[in-house]
Amino acid sequence: MNQWAQRRMQSINQSSTRGNTELSAQGGERRQFLWAVLIAYLLLFLGGVIMVTPFFWMILTSVKPAPELVNFSFFPQDPTLQNYINVLTTSSFERWYLNSIIVATMSTISVIFFDSLVGYTLNKFDFPGKNFIFIGMLGTLMIPTEMLIIPWFTMSVKWSWHIGYVQYWGIAFPGVITAAGIFLMRQFFDGVPNELLDAARMDGMNEFGIWWRIAVPLVKPAIAALAIFNFIGNWNAYLWPLILANSREFYTLPVGLSFFRGESTTHWEKIMTAASLASIPLLIIFLIFQRQIIKGIALTGLKG
Amino acid sequence: MRLTLRQRQIIWAYVFMSVALVFFVVIRWYPTILAFNVSFRDWNVFEGSGPWVGMENYQEIWEDAGKPRSSVTAAFSNTVRYVLFGVPSQLVLALGIALLLAQIRRLAAFFRVAYFAPYVTSAVAVAFVWNWLYQPETGLLNQALDLVGLPQQPFTKSPTQALPSITAVAVWQNLGFAVIIFLAGIQQIPSIYYEAARIDGANSWHIFWRITLPLLNPIIVYLTVLGTISYLRLFALVQNMSPQGTGGPLKSTTTVVLEVYREGFSSYKMGYAGALTVLLFLLILLITIVQLRFLSRRVEY
Numbered sequence: 002m003n004q005w006a007q008r009r010m011q012s013i014n015q016s017s018t019r020g021n022t023e024l025s026a027q028g029g030e031r032r033q034f035l036w037a038v039l040i041a042y043l044l045l046f047l048g049g050v051i052m053v054t055p056f057f058w059m060i061l062t063s064v065k066p067a068p069e070l071v072n073f074s075f076f077p078q079d080p081t082l083q084n085y086i087n088v089l090t091t092s093s094f095e096r097w098y099l100n101s102i103i104v105a106t107m108s109t110i111s112v113i114f115f116d117s118l119v120g121y122t123l124n125k126f127d128f129p130g131k132n133f134i135f136i137g138m139l140g141t142l143m144i145p146t147e148m149l150i151i152p153w154f155t156m157s158v159k160w161s162w163h164i165g166y167v168q169y170w171g172i173a174f175p176g177v178i179t180a181a182g183i184f185l186m187r188q189f190f191d192g193v194p195n196e197l198l199d200a201a202r203m204d205g206m207n208e209f210g211i212w213w214r215i216a217v218p219l220v221k222p223a224i225a226a227l228a229i230f231n232f233i234g235n236w237n238a239y240l241w242p243l244i245l246a247n248s249r250e251f252y253t254l255p256v257g258l259s260f261f262r263g264e265s266t267t268h269w270e271k272i273m274t275a276a277s278l279a280s281i282p283l284l285i286i287f288l289i290f291q292r293q294i295i296k297g298i299a300l301t302g303l304k305g
Numbered sequence: 306m307r308l309t310l311r312q313r314q315i316i317w318a319y320v321f322m323s324v325a326l327v328f329f330v331v332i333r334w335y336p337t338i339l340a341f342n343v344s345f346r347d348w349n350v351f352e353g354s355g356p357w358v359g360m361e362n363y364q365e366i367w368e369d370a371g372k373p374r375s376s377v378t379a380a381f382s383n384t385v386r387y388v389l390f391g392v393p394s395q396l397v398l399a400l401g402i403a404l405l406l407a408q409i410r411r412l413a414a415f416f417r418v419a420y421f422a423p424y425v426t427s428a429v430a431v432a433f434v435w436n437w438l439y440q441p442e443t444g445l446l447n448q449a450l451d452l453v454g455l456p457q458q459p460f461t462k463s464p465t466q467a468l469p470s471i472t473a474v475a476v477w478q479n480l481g482f483a484v485i486i487f488l489a490g491i492q493q494i495p496s497i498y499y500e501a502a503r504i505d506g507a508n509s510w511h512i513f514w515r516i517t518l519p520l521l522n523p524i525i526v527y528l529t530v531l532g533t534i535s536y537l538r539l540f541a542l543v544q545n546m547s548p549q550g551t552g553g554p555l556k557s558t559t560t561v562v563l564e565v566y567r568e569g570f571s572s573y574k575m576g577y578a579g580a581l582t583v584l585l586f587l588l589i590l591l592i593t594i595v596q597l598r599f600l601s602r603r604v605e606y
Binding site for chain 2: 008036038041042045049050051052053054056059062070071073077084118119121122126127128129131134137138141143144145147148149150151152153155156158159174175178180208209212235237240243244254255256258259262269272273276277279280284287290291292294295299
């Protein structure tokens with residue numbers, strides 16, 4: 002698996018530089034027939050409608066007063082923000098936002114720091130045990146996290162990571178360093194020339210400074226991609242926070258949202274309001290950074 | 306004592322990796338060994354120990370699987386069904402959309418955003434939105450069926466329709482990722498191949514089967530493996546789309562991970578749940594190895 006993944010990464014690295022120039026040439030040279038393009042637009046539009054309708058329906062429902070759900074109408078006849086006021090005043094949404102922000106930010110900062118530091122070390126340093134360590138880290142990718150939840154829970158109980166404010170650490174700890182991120186950064190530090198690092202060494206800069214001041218600034222786009230995916234992944238994480246958080250004050254958004262449904266079973270206007278509250282912030286972040294996110298995924302094949 | 310450059314480098318390397326080494330040993334490898342250990346014990350999670358029972362947990366799973374209306378059998382067979390329905394439809398749809406997106410210039414960014422948006426949305430929120438769309442009587446889909454004169458459908462309320470209905474949502478949510486990866490792959494195929502084929506008189510059909518598809522083989526393998534693993538681990542959607550989160554109606558939607566969660570964290574049968582996770586791991590490993598073995602072809606550029 003390692004070898005296969007490595008080959009894939011190499012091919013991506015090689016072709017990403019090549020691809021751009023060809024892309025522009027390609028469009029002009031390939032004959033495109035009008036009808037083919039028209040059909041393409043038509044199909045993409047129909048598919049696009051299927052993709053976005055659930056979001057519109059969620060938001061439309063959230064601004065309808067309850068009676069309008071029974072007497073079906075597509076657009077709200079009497080739009081209101083009352084559902085938002087009700088949901089925000091009767092549940093702990095602001096606390097769940099805070100928890101999600103704390104957990105996702107904490108693990109993202111840690112991932113940026115450690116994944117890039119270790120990726121750099123594995124690329125630029127030569128030391129005994131290097132292959133063993135690299136394979137030892139990468140090998141963890143084969144273990145599904147579901148297999149680790151019972152051991153993690155056992156450890157969390159033993160060390161009291163499931164009580165009080167330590168729960169933030171308890172929720173975040175499985176993702177504070179990631180093997181995939183280390184592997185990715187190791188690939189990207191290939192692009193940093195060794196001569197540059199040696200020159201800094203000649204100037205008497207220490208190794209930490211060389212990493213932080215010389216190497217890291219050169220791989221900023223990769224770090225940005227890593228940061229965004231980690232933030233999204235941690236923000237949406239569900240199974241582990243569901244198991245670890247033991248009181249509603251420490252639920253993250255997805256966990257809180259899930260319990261919220263139990264309390265308002267048939268009030269779809271409330272559930273859709275809660276779903277909107279949980280998903281709109283991330284959708285806005287996505288819309289702002291959509292270019293970088295999509296480019297980052299295409300470049301790295303990273304799975305958020 | 307003066308250290309040589311190489312000695313200093315070795316020290317720096319280990320200093321840089323120290324925290325990560327501790328992390329991988331304590332948070333990844335030790336729990337992996339513990340997971341196997343738990344599966345051979347009558348584990349009590351609050352005491353962090355339990356008597357060794359050998360293969361008993363596995364035996365119990367095996368016996369449960371033989372019982373009528375067994376949750377375990379349902380979990381494994383449903384999980385395989387999610388993979389068999391989900392992965393091929395996701396791949397075919399994503400490839401189709403990516404090929405269409407490669408044809409157009411204007412609005413391409415807009416469509417990419419539309420297709421990718423569900424991927425960044427929490428599975429729990431997605432589950433609730435689709436519960437509401439699938440709702441009998443008042444749900445949007447049944448209203449639409451009414452409008453065109455078709456009979457209403459129970460969707461997730463019916464034992465036969467629930468699993469395909471949830472699979473459709475999983476495909477809807479994960480499609481965007483595969484589209485982006487395919488699109489990147491299509492755009493990396495050197496255009497001379499297409500030009501040469503045109504000169505040789507090949508039509509679009511031939512070009513797709515002889516050039517585009519073979520050259521996309523590494524990407525197809527990558528997406529098949531990743532997609533399969535994600536369907537084998539399906540949990541959040543099922544838990545939030547089935548009644549009371551139990552994988553119903555009549556066990557028709559339950560998955561291995563959902564049973565792990567229920568056995569381990571509702572019934573506190575940790576050893577049993579642990580054995581299920583080991584079986585899940587072996588299933589993932591086996592399927593991944595088989596896929597890599599049979600799907601990968603060496604492609605000569």
